[in-house]
Amino acid sequence: MTGVLVPLGPDATAELRPATREVLTLARDLGEVTVLAHTTPTEELLAELGAYGVTRVLVSDLPEPASAAAVAAQATSSAVTEAGCAVVLFTSTFTTKEIAAHTAHRLGAGLLIDVGGVHLDGGRLVGGKRAFGGTWESVCEVRTDVAVATVAPNAVIARPAEQPTTPQVLGAPAQIDVPPRLELLERSVADHSGDTRPSLAEAAIVVSGGRGTFGDFEPVEELADALGAALGTTRDCVEEGWLPAEAMVGQTGTTVAPRVYIGAGVSGAPHHIGGMAGAGTVIAVNIDDEAPLVQLADFAVIGDLSTVLADAVEALREHGG
Numbered sequence: 001m002t003g004v005l006v007p008l009g010p011d012a013t014a015e016l017r018p019a020t021r022e023v024l025t026l027a028r029d030l031g032e033v034t035v036l037a038h039t040t041p042t043e044e045l046l047a048e049l050g051a052y053g054v055t056r057v058l059v060s061d062l063p064e065p066a067s068a069a070a071v072a073a074q075a076t077s078s079a080v081t082e083a084g085c086a087v088v089l090f091t092s093t094f095t096t097k098e099i100a101a102h103t104a105h106r107l108g109a110g111l112l113i114d115v116g117g118v119h120l121d122g123g124r125l126v127g128g129k130r131a132f133g134g135t136w137e138s139v140c141e142v143r144t145d146v147a148v149a150t151v152a153p154n155a156v157i158a159r160p161a162e163q164p165t166t167p168q169v170l171g172a173p174a175q176i177d178v179p180p181r182l183e184l185l186e187r188s189v190a191d192h193s194g195d196t197r198p199s200l201a202e203a204a205i206v207v208s209g210g211r212g213t214f215g216d217f218e219p220v221e222e223l224a225d226a227l228g229a230a231l232g233t234t235r236d237c238v239e240e241g242w243l244p245a246e247a248m249v250g251q252t253g254t255t256v257a258p259r260v261y262i263g264a265g266v267s268g269a270p271h272h273i274g275g276m277a278g279a280g281t282v283i284a285v286n287i288d289d290e291a292p293l294v295q296l297a298d299f300a301v302i303g304d305l306s307t308v309l310a311d312a313v314e315a316l317r318e319h320g321g
Helices: 017-031 044-051 069-083 094-105 219-228 236-238 270-276 292-296 305-320
Strands: 005-009 032-037 053-060 087-091 109-113 117-121 124-131 135-142 145-150 168-171 205-209 230-233 260-264 281-286 299-302
Touching: 005 017, 005 044, 005 069, 017 032, 017 087, 017 117, 017 145, 032 069, 044 053, 053 069, 069 094, 087 094, 094 109, 094 145, 109 117, 109 124, 205 219, 219 230, 219 260, 219 305, 260 305, 270 292, 281 292, 281 305
Parallel strands: 005 032, 005 087, 032 053, 053 168, 087 145, 109 145, 205 230, 205 260, 260 281, 281 299
Antiparallel strands: 117 124, 124 135
16 A cells, blocks of 8 residues: 655644645545644644644654744655655645655655645556636646645645544654854744634635725625625735735735635736636626636626625625524
């Protein structure tokens, strides 16, 4: 059976992120799943890993700067050798993609970035992904002995294993050489403990407001909260100061691939469309029936966004009740 390693990453918490559950679901379909952690997992985390079919947890401490990709990649490549894994699957964030690149370099492995699905063909890892703003579908096969890949969010619906496991926890100390002149000067960690909305990059549903809101995002936020969605926006709105830069969807902002994307008052500039074209279903709300996003959308509602979104929220609340 093929061994699959899923690194939790140096910033992993005591609870699995939705994207990690998705990766574990894909990994379980490929073979026997081993997880790499950098702190001893809690009983709650072990139970959750077991629910997703993980058989082993390797624990490898990281020296400072633990957040550096060159450091974390050494522990990852060592764990691949220790566990005898042929596939390494990461979630897809700026940090993990850098760690994946360093890991692939150290292992001499083929690397796939932001694949939307993976499977084995004759023992080789095959991954599909969208490119050029979602206009091209490509399929790549890794032909090296070890394959490394990052999995795009919402690539699969996370599902627990039919038969839960009891993961074995093993120490996996690695000889890690911190590169010369690599020093952590400063690190700021944002406090998201009070956040009630999911991460924009990983959300299954994204509701974005554009210039058509005229700065009034209350209807957009109400719909996002009613759907349990992330809140997004466009570059123009960020430049106007209506929402912070971390909410911007676009090629120079956050690239998203939710199952549902709702753009309210969003015209659909190429920069914005390039950042959300990977969405499964696109819904546009706009007064302009010739807006680019309306033309792209699977469904479009032509009308005032305040009225349309308020009606949608009311319907959702009635349905929820």
